[in-house]
Amino acid sequence: MNYIKGRGAQINIHNRFFKEEHVIRDDFLNYCEAEQESAENNKTSYLEIYPKTILNKVDSPDIGFKYSMNPYQGCEHGCIYCYARNTHEYWGYSAGLDFERKILYKANAAELLEKKLKNKNWKVENIMFSGNTDCYQPIEKKLKITRKMLQVLLKLKHPVSMITKNALILRDIDILKKMAKLHLVNVSISITSLSEETRRILEPRTTTIKKRLETVKVLSENGIPVNVMMAPIIPAINNHEIFKLVKKVSELGAKSVGFTVVRLNGAIGKIFTNWVQKTYPDRADKILNQIKECHNGNLNDSRFGTRSRGEGKIAEQIATQFKLARKMYLKDSKLPSLNFKIFDPLQTNQLSLFS
Structure with missing residues (x-):
């Protein structure tokens, strides 16, 4: 099969929960080529789902928050390294191309959020x-589910942290400014590289680097x-950019920087290996061996405490570079704390939102 432009994954890997596997045979591919037809539909499809809750409790000690919420399952951005790919298997899809081409959305997310936050418990x-x-x-851009959820958070004065790599967040700057004045929001912008070519290969349908820097x-x-967030750092692909990237975002007003070392958990190991052999054959x-060096000889490490930072010489070098970069460019800077004291589920002080 030819390289699929505009997609990260180049294969649909077998879903571990299925006994049977869907395989595209060579004779079928040859037939499609002879008939000038496509073997697969590369268009993105969208399916509404109806969850009963929008908040997910997070038990990982590596993460500094207790709940997460995701209005979408699957992601059209197509980042090849994305740890979330494995979650698509729970919906009956592949962690590969399906993750990018079959997007599930929760149209009732804002209503679920408001109901949960107004619960007396x-x-x-x-x-x-x-x-x-x-x-x-x-x-x-079309569904505006995230915007509706932000409106709920502002109305109830509930704090939230956000992470994105899309400049579309600027559409909601009117809400974010009001929340920021009340210390109810902080935003993480994911910038994996300053190279547009690297961005295009790693994250094919994301906002350009130029627009991401403008967003910061x-x-x-x-x-x-x-x-x-410089996440993830992938040895032999973007680990040489640490100082340059931290310097640049500090000049644009970023308060802090963070990083993770790539780990290829679950099905992502095979998806990434297939991709890197096609994208960086030389x-x-x-690349694969240096990733393994960061995880005790494996592409993945699921141990709390080490999985996001790695171990060994390469991981130590990355951590040292980040420590020095922070000292050089963000020495006395940090994100302000969120305000947990003005949460107002009964909406007793609505006028202050518009003052």
């Missing part, structure tokens, strides 16, 4: 918007605290 906690898939992926600048200028082995 709810205690205000930090919620991460997009702990799994990007809440500002392309379909959000605009949010910061409007008083919205910004953290930049250094695929080097």
Whole structure:
């Protein structure tokens, strides 16, 4: 099969929960080529689902929040390294191309969120918007589910952390500015590289690097605290950019930076290996071997405490570079704390929102 432009994964890997496997045979591919037909439909499809809750409790000690919420399952951005790919298997799809081409959306997310936050038993906690898939992926421009959820959070004065790699977040700057004034929001912008070519290969349907940098600048200028996540760092692909990237985002107003070391858990190991052999054939082995060096000889490490940072010499070098970069460019800077004291589920002080 030819390289599929505009997609990260190049295969639909077998779903581990299925006994039988769907295989596209060579004779079928030859037939399609002879008939000038496509073997697969590469268009993105969208399916509404009807969850009973929108908040997911997070038990991982590696993550600094107790709940996450994701208005979408699957992500059209197509980032090849995305740890969330495996979750698509629970919906009966592949972690490969299906993850990018079959997007499930929760149209009732805002209603579910408001109901949960107004529950008398709810205690205000930090919620991460997009702990799994990007809440500002392309379909959000049309559906506006994320915007509706932000309106609920502002109305009830509930704090939230957000992470995205899409400049579409600037559409909601009117809401974010009001929340920032009340210390109810901080935003992480994911910037994996300063190279547009690297971005295009790693994250084919994401916002360009130029627009992401502009997003950091605009949010910061409007008083919205910004953290930049260089996540993940992939040895032999983007680990040489640490100092340059931290310097750049600090100049644009970012308050802090963070990083993770790539880990290829579950089905992602095979998906990434297939991709890297097609995309970087001259250094695929080097990339894979250096990733393994960060995880005790494996492509993945699921141990809490080490899985996101890695171990060994390469991981130590990455951590050291980040420590020095922070000291050089963000020495006395940090994200302000969120305000957990003004949560107002009964909406007793509505006028202050418009003052």
